[in-house]
Amino acid sequence: MKTEMGAGPGEPTYTITAKGAHDFARNSGNVTAKVGDVAEFDQVLTDDRIYVRGGTGTETMPWSYTDRADAKVQHMLRPPGNDAAHLLRQASMSSGYERFGTEKVAGAATTWYSAPLSHKALAFNMTKEARGKSDQLRDMMGGEIPVTTDVWVDEEGRAVRVRLSLDIPGSVSSTTTLTLSDLGLAVKVTVPTAEGPEESEAFSG
Numbered sequence: 001m002k003t004e005m006g007a008g009p010g011e012p013t014y015t016i017t018a019k020g021a022h023d024f025a026r027n028s029g030n031v032t033a034k035v036g037d038v039a040e041f042d043q044v045l046t047d048d049r050i051y052v053r054g055g056t057g058t059e060t061m062p063w064s065y066t067d068r069a070d071a072k073v074q075h076m077l078r079p080p081g082n083d084a085a086h087l088l089r090q091a092s093m094s095s096g097y098e099r100f101g102t103e104k105v106a107g108a109a110t111t112w113y114s115a116p117l118s119h120k121a122l123a124f125n126m127t128k129e130a131r132g133k134s135d136q137l138r139d140m141m142g143g144e145i146p147v148t149t150d151v152w153v154d155e156e157g158r159a160v161r162v163r164l165s166l167d168i169p170g171s172v173s174s175t176t177t178l179t180l181s182d183l184g185l186a187v188k189v190t191v192p193t194a195e196g197p198e199e200s201e202a203f204s205g
Contacts, residue, residue, distance in 0.1 A: 001087070003078050003176040013173075018082040021187040027068075028189050031082045043082060044191055050081040051192050063192040073126040076134060077147070077164045077174040080125065087178050091162045093121035094149045103152060105161045106181040110152040117147035117164060141168075158183055 006013040015036055022029035022045075031043040041054030051065045071080035079086040097113040104110070119138055122145060123131050138145050145166065152161040160183070165175040 001079075001082060001084060001176065001178045004174070005075060005078065006173045007171075016078075016082075020082075021185075021189075022084045023187040023189070024085055024088075027085065029084070029187060030189055033082050044189060045081060045083060046189070046191060053192075065192075072130075073124070074130050075174070076122065076130070076145075076172075077166060077176045079176065084178055084180075086125065087162055087164065087176060088159060090117065090121045090124055090164065091149050091151055091159070093124065094118060097149075097151070100150075105152045105154075106179055108154045108160050110154050110160055112150065112152050114148060114150045116144070117149045119144065121149075122147055137172075 001018040003016045004013060005016075016033060018031045018033040020029055020031035020043075022031075027045070027047045029045045031045070033041045033043060039054065039056040041052055044051040046068070048068050049065045050068055050071055051063055053061060053063045055061050068081075071083070073080050073086075094115045094117050097115040100112045100114050102109065103112050119134070123134050126134065134145065146168070147164060147166045150161075150163040150165070151159050154160050159180065161177065161179045163175065163177040167173045167175075
C-alpha cells in the first residue's frame with residue numbers, strides 16, 4: 001500500500017508505504033510501514049487490537065497497542081492503522097462503476113473499473129475533526145469532493161488493486177493504492193504478549 005499526500009504548491013508531499021500480509025476473513029495481519037526515509041514501524045493487527053513498535057532514527061519505542069475500535073481516519077484516503085480491509089470496504093461502498101479496459105496487475109490479467117467515491121464512503125470511520133473538515137470541503141466544492149475509486153479485478157472476480165485518488169489543484173491531493181498478491185496463501189500473525197511473541201496461523205481467504 002502506498003499513500004501520497006500533498007497540501008498544494010510549495011507544501012511538502014508525504015509518502016507512506018506499507019507492506020505485509022493480511023487475512024481478511026479473520027481481520028488480522030502484519031505490516032511494516034515507512035514514512036519516507038524518516039520513520040519505520042512494525043504493526044500487528046488483530047480483530048480487537050493494533051500493536052505497533054518502531055520509531056525515527058535512533059529513537060525507538062517498544063510494542064504498544066490501541067483498541068481496533070479506536071483507530072479512526074484522520075486524513076482523507078489514509079486508512080487507519082494501514083488497514084487494507086478499510087480501503088476495500090470504502091471501494092465496495094461506491095456504485096456506478098464503469099469498465100475502462102484490461103491491464104496486467106501483479107502478474108494477473110485484470111479488468112479495470114472506475115467510479116466516483118461517495119461522500120459516505122469517503123467519511124467512513126473518520127474522527128469528528130476529520131469529518132468536519134471533509135464536510136466543509138464538500139460544501140466548498142458545491143456538493144461533492146472529486147474522489148475517484150479505481151478497482152482492478154482478476155478473472156476469478158477478486159480485487160487485486162484498489163486506488164482512491166483526490167486532486168484539487170492548488171489545494172490538496174491524496175492518493176492511496178493497495179496492490180494484493182499471493183491471494184490464498186497462509187498468513188502467519190505473531191501477536192506480541194507480555195511473555196513474548198505468540199504465533200498463530202491464518203489464511204488469506
